Amino acid sequence: MRSSTFHLTDVDEARDILRRTFYTMDVEVLRPVPDWTGRFAVGGGKTITLGDLTFGVDVRVRAGELGAYHVNLPLTGAMAWHQGSHAPLRARAGHSAAVFQPIGDTVVDSWDGDCRILAVKIGRTELETQLERMLDRPVRGPVDLGPELDISGGPGASWARLAEAITADVSGPDGLTEHPVIGARMKEALITGLLLATDHRYRGPLDRQSPALAAPGAIRRVVEAMRAQPGRPFTVADLAGIAGVGSRALQQSFARYVGMPPMTYLRQIRLALVHDNLRAAEPGTTTVAQVAYRYGFTHLGRFAAAYRERYSVSPSETLRE
Numbered sequence: 001m002r003s004s005t006f007h008l009t010d011v012d013e014a015r016d017i018l019r020r021t022f023y024t025m026d027v028e029v030l031r032p033v034p035d036w037t038g039r040f041a042v043g044g045g046k047t048i049t050l051g052d053l054t055f056g057v058d059v060r061v062r063a064g065e066l067g068a069y070h071v072n073l074p075l076t077g078a079m080a081w082h083q084g085s086h087a088p089l090r091a092r093a094g095h096s097a098a099v100f101q102p103i104g105d106t107v108v109d110s111w112d113g114d115c116r117i118l119a120v121k122i123g124r125t126e127l128e129t130q131l132e133r134m135l136d137r138p139v140r141g142p143v144d145l146g147p148e149l150d151i152s153g154g155p156g157a158s159w160a161r162l163a164e165a166i167t168a169d170v171s172g173p174d175g176l177t178e179h180p181v182i183g184a185r186m187k188e189a190l191i192t193g194l195l196l197a198t199d200h201r202y203r204g205p206l207d208r209q210s211p212a213l214a215a216p217g218a219i220r221r222v223v224e225a226m227r228a229q230p231g232r233p234f235t236v237a238d239l240a241g242i243a244g245v246g247s248r249a250l251q252q253s254f255a256r257y258v259g260m261p262p263m264t265y266l267r268q269i270r271l272a273l274v275h276d277n278l279r280a281a282e283p284g285t286t287t288v289a290q291v292a293y294r295y296g297f298t299h300l301g302r303f304a305a306a307y308r309e310r311y312s313v314s315p316s317e318t319l320r321e
């Protein structure tokens with residue numbers, strides 16, 4: 001879903017947009033000012049919702065239990081908040097972000113009128129399933145992410161930059177988040193990055209883990225799936241699911257048994273199929289782009305470079321010959 005932008009001058013309108021895109025909320029203006037204007041840009045989908053939100057007036061927001069994991073990342077200004085029985089905290093631009101759990105009454109005690117935030121809502125199932133893939137074992141949720149994310153440096157700052165980039169992409173007219181392959185990888189990176197940047201009880205195992213390798217039979221299943229559907233927009237998580245292991249285990253298993261990462265192997269399969277199809281095709285009835293798209297290549301410039309590197313000729317030369 002592409003981003004939609006709303007310019008607001010009414011609290012009821014803001015409340016309705018937040019209810020439709022994020023959660024049911026009660027919004028209260030703390031210090032009324034004349035002729036205030038807010039701006040909400042919201043996009044994403046069912047699993048991840050992204051918002052670039054500015055109220056333009058100081059407000060208090062009560063949302064109850066969210067049922068999802070959520071991060072409010074201030075780009076300007078600050079907000080004070082608490083969830084459940086935790087003591088109030090303050091998120092400030094350049095310093096910290098607020099991290100909310102699926103369970104616990106949620107209150108933004110004061111959202112400053114000049115505070116612009118990136119709001120990142122991640123479905124509970126999506127985050128916990130991704131954590132299971134990373135650990136290669138079941139997870140008992142909720143994960144209880146640390147309530148504050150340090151965005152002044154380190155992994156927190158890296159994740160904040162990633163969230164900003166993906167939110168900007170959703171807002172653009174030609175963003176890659178709509179692409180079935182690249183979009184899935186961007187969402188996977190956003191969830192994985194949050195799990196590696198925040199504190200939680202699984203963080204130690206994530207940092208220490210050396211996952212068990214997949215059996216050769218599992219790798220054969222993955223290779224057979226690639227060959228059966230070479231044009232399918234596979235992600236590493238998709239292939240790991242076929243093998244019945246986590247993403248890290250799949251990567252290490254391919255390195256051991258195949259000698260290259262799984263996505264590199266898939267690209268080799270696709271290049272060979274494109275090469276064979278171009279050699280057999282009639283130049284007047286087939287184009288390079290048609291064949292490349294059929295086998296999952298969506299960026300023609302990178303495809304042509306990879307093809308030339310492997311076959312020492314351009315794909316158009318192969319088609320002409």
